[in-house]
Amino acid sequence: MLIKNKKRSDCSENEVTDQSVYLNRRQFMKVTGGAALGLSFGNAFAALQSGNPLAPPQALQNPFQNIAETTYGKGETPAPYDVATSYNNFYEFGYGKDDPAKKSGSLETRPWSITVEGEAEVTGVFDLDDIIKEAALEERIYRLRCVEAWSMVIPWVGIPLADVLKKFKPTSKAKYVYFETLHDPKQMPGQRGGSIDWPYREGLRMDEAMNPLALLSVGMYGSILSNQNGAPVRLVLPWKYGFKSIKSIVKIRFVEKMPTSTWMMLAPNEYGFYANVNPEVDHPRWSQKEERRLPSGVLFPNVIETEMFNGYQEEVADLYAGMDLKKNF
Ligand SMILES: Nc1nc2c(c(=O)[nH]1)N[C@H]1C(S)=C(S)[C@@H](COP(=O)(O)O)O[C@H]1N2
Numbered sequence: 001m002l003i004k005n006k007k008r009s010d011c012s013e014n015e016v017t018d019q020s021v022y023l024n025r026r027q028f029m030k031v032t033g034g035a036a037l038g039l040s041f042g043n044a045f046a047a048l049q050s051g052n053p054l055a056p057p058q059a060l061q062n063p064f065q066n067i068a069e070t071t072y073g074k075g076e077t078p079a080p081y082d083v084a085t086s087y088n089n090f091y092e093f094g095y096g097k098d099d100p101a102k103k104s105g106s107l108e109t110r111p112w113s114i115t116v117e118g119e120a121e122v123t124g125v126f127d128l129d130d131i132i133k134e135a136a137l138e139e140r141i142y143r144l145r146c147v148e149a150w151s152m153v154i155p156w157v158g159i160p161l162a163d164v165l166k167k168f169k170p171t172s173k174a175k176y177v178y179f180e181t182l183h184d185p186k187q188m189p190g191q192r193g194g195s196i197d198w199p200y201r202e203g204l205r206m207d208e209a210m211n212p213l214a215l216l217s218v219g220m221y222g223s224i225l226s227n228q229n230g231a232p233v234r235l236v237l238p239w240k241y242g243f244k245s246i247k248s249i250v251k252i253r254f255v256e257k258m259p260t261s262t263w264m265m266l267a268p269n270e271y272g273f274y275a276n277v278n279p280e281v282d283h284p285r286w287s288q289k290e291e292r293r294l295p296s297g298v299l300f301p302n303v304i305e306t307e308m309f310n311g312y313q314e315e316v317a318d319l320y321a322g323m324d325l326k327k328n329f
């Protein structure tokens, strides 16, 4: 076993867009430069004072046998661990940026099964540890750009998604792959109310899923994933807006038709299927030309220009050759 858990702890899609989700996104834009950001800077500062800002807590350290180093993101400065684990989007635990850290302790991450179904030769229910047992874990330092115009650099631990998907032998009918997050209101308090039609859903075109950049992540900062970051297993798709990087995955389905994601269901005019980072295509309610790179606070706003495909053009531009990226946003 590669992972040891050290210590551990409705509305339908045609109803109007979820007001509370809207509100939350709008409120977020309003506080930009305000108190919330001072807070994340405060966390970074506390982490810097407490020793190594890139180290997870003692109880979580070194659960993996081997993590291969890669060149991805060498030279980038990762966000302090405390920032990456205290400023999150994970609506299953609430809409506030600090809700996931406060409320995700109730998530049981072992044992964890993933159901694989649809257009593939190998389908069924698999234990996560069996899926990753023979896989080689890699560290990849990636930029994560949220559609809300903030970003951070995170050192992930994971397996190329292609390596995992190939094991299930998708058939020629598998044109897309669809993912679902756990749906369990007992463990996920955010699912007890609100108007998102749970579970959280996402999808990729097959060639996107097979792109070498796509990572199935089981860890961060050399350790396991924190619950608020999507434990025990999530996607990381660094050329796409953060919402495509679905957390706490329990279902993988190979399909013929383009699946509908949670954000497409909520606001199809604002969140498309592709959701590639693109400074030329503004969100209907705000610009995507710039981003706040966290840690960022009132005194150090740290605003940088957003890059096409979040700077990963070389790796992924071919996937979209000839496509109108304004239409296919
Ligand atoms: N299941 C689920 N996955 C999710 C989300 C969510 O609310 N639920 N939020 C997304 C968004 S909007 C972002 S920006 C990233 C944030 O990842 P992080 O908290 O690890 O930085 O997770 C994505 N994955």
Ligand SMILES: [Mo]
Pocket (backbone or CB within 6 Å): 089, 145, 146, 147, 148, 241, 242, 243
């Ligand atoms: Mo996001």
